[in-house]
Every structure is written in structure tokens, then in C-alpha cells.
Amino acid sequence: MASEVEVALSLAFKAAEFVAGIIARFIEGDDSAEVRRVMDVLSPELRADAELERQRVQDRKALVDALGTDPG
Amino acid sequence: MKLLAALAILALLVGCGGVPREIRLGVEQLASGTDRADELLTAQIAERRPVIRDEVVALVDAGTIASVEDGIDEIERRAAPMTVAARVLRTVRSALLALERSLDAWDAGSGDGAFLDAAACVVAVLGELAGALDAAEVELPEALLSGAEVLARFAGAACPESEAANGQ
Numbered sequence: 001m002a003s004e005v006e007v008a009l010s011l012a013f014k015a016a017e018f019v020a021g022i023i024a025r026f027i028e029g030d031d032s033a034e035v036r037r038v039m040d041v042l043s044p045e046l047r048a049d050a051e052l053e054r055q056r057v058q059d060r061k062a063l064v065d066a067l068g069t070d071p072g
Numbered sequence: 073m074k075l076l077a078a079l080a081i082l083a084l085l086v087g088c089g090g091v092p093r094e095i096r097l098g099v100e101q102l103a104s105g106t107d108r109a110d111e112l113l114t115a116q117i118a119e120r121r122p123v124i125r126d127e128v129v130a131l132v133d134a135g136t137i138a139s140v141e142d143g144i145d146e147i148e149r150r151a152a153p154m155t156v157a158a159r160v161l162r163t164v165r166s167a168l169l170a171l172e173r174s175l176d177a178w179d180a181g182s183g184d185g186a187f188l189d190a191a192a193c194v195v196a197v198l199g200e201l202a203g204a205l206d207a208a209e210v211e212l213p214e215a216l217l218s219g220a221e222v223l224a225r226f227a228g229a230a231c232p233e234s235e236a237a238n239g240q
Binding site for chain 2: 044045047048049051052056058060066067
């Protein structure tokens with residue numbers, strides 16, 4: 001039988017995996033309600049970092065579109 | 073009843089030993105002000121960065137920029153004030169954590185020595201943050217200003233880390 005610590009660790013891992021997935025979707029430009037809802041409860045610091053990375057992804061996409069080249 | 077209320081207010085003002093309540097409140101203001109600064113900076117990045125991107129894509133269309141990497145460098149150059157402000161905000165958060173640890177140590181009976189040093193470091197980095205936010209065209213949150221004023225009254229003369237860096 002799993003100890004309380006093991007159960008807590010397992011839940012924490014699942015939560016971290018879920019949040020990481022949401023942040024990755026946000027960075028890739030996903031604006032769905034589910035993504036926004038989770039992003040809204042994250043720390044302001046984490047949201048600022050995620051927003052900057054999201055903009056960087058969009059910068060590259062826009063430049064690739066404009067130049068018609070593969071970023072590699 | 074009025075006497076009880078007056079005593080309660082007096083107790084709040086005086087505190088119960090250890091770290092003065094005014095300092096605790098100042099640090100709380102700084103923490104919430106830092107959160108607010110991050111929110112304002114996030115909004116500025118979300119609003120301003122697409123404008124910069126469009127400007128640089130226009131340069132690509134005009135033939136001034138010929139590669140993705142050059143375009144990214146140009147965007148980063150133009151967006152640098154916001155990136156710098158984000159970096160300075162991280163430094164402020166780190167200095168605030170050290171400050172909170174020093175308050176806990178003070179409460180535990182270690183004296184106020186660590187606090188005086190940590191507070192001087194926070195005051196120093198807050199000065200840097202004010203400049204960085206101004207350059208990024210982000211308003212300095214009121215809570216940061218009032219928290220900084222409180223801390224500046226209690227802080228030590230200079231941040232030991234800055235002095236060590238200047239001595240190198």
C-alpha cells in the first residue's frame with residue numbers, strides 16, 4: 001500500500017505534468033478557455049515568462065512566413 | 073469598548089517584539105507590488121511586442137532584413153527594455169526572498185544584522201527596477217513605492233553584495 005508521501009508525490013507529478021502541458025500550449029499560441037483559466041491562476045512571474053516565450057514563438061513564425069524559409 | 077479598540081490599535085502599531093510591524097507591512101507591499109509589476113509588464117509585452125514584430129516584418133518586406141536570425145536579433149534589440157525589466161524583476165524577487173529569510177532569522181532571535189544588509193540590497197535593486205520599468209514604459213506600482221519608502225528608513229547603509237562587486 002502506497003504511503004501518504006508516495007500518493008502526494010504522484011499527485012504532484014501529475015499536476016506538474018498537466019500545468020507544463022498547459023504552458024506549452026499557451027506558448028504555442030493556444031487561446032482556449034481551458035488554457036486561459038489555468039494560466040490565470042499561475043504566479044504573475046510565471047505568466048510573464050510564458051508570455052515572453054509565446055511572443056518569441058510568434059516572432060519566429062512571422063519571420064519565417066515573411067521570408068519563406070524554414071527556421072531549421 | 074472604545075478603550076478596547078484603542079488598545080487593539082496600539083497593539084497593532086507597537087507589535088509584539090521581534091520584527092517591527094511596519095517592516096512586515098512594507099515587505100508585504102513590496103511583494104504585492106512586484107506581482108503587480110509583473111502583471112503590468114506582461115500586458116506591455118503582449119501589447120508592444122506584436123507592434124515591434126510588425127515593424128521588423130516590414131523591414132523584411134522592404135529587403136532590409138534577409139534572414140530569420142537577423143529579424144529575431146532586431147526584434148530582441150527593439151524589445152530589450154522589456155526583457156531587461158523582466159530580468160531585473162527576477163533579481164528583485166530573489167532579493168525579497170533573502171529579505172524575508174532575514175526577517176524570520178530576526179524573529180528567531182538572531183538580531184537585525186542580516187536584515188539591515190538584505191534591506192539595503194532590496195533598496196538598491198528597487199532603484200534599478202524603477203529605471204528598467206520606466207525604460208520599458210511600464211508604470212511603477214504604488215505598492216512598490218510605498219514599500220520601498222518604508223524599507224529605506226530601516227535599511228543598512230549599503231548592500232554588501234554591491235560593495236563586493238564594486239571592489240572587484
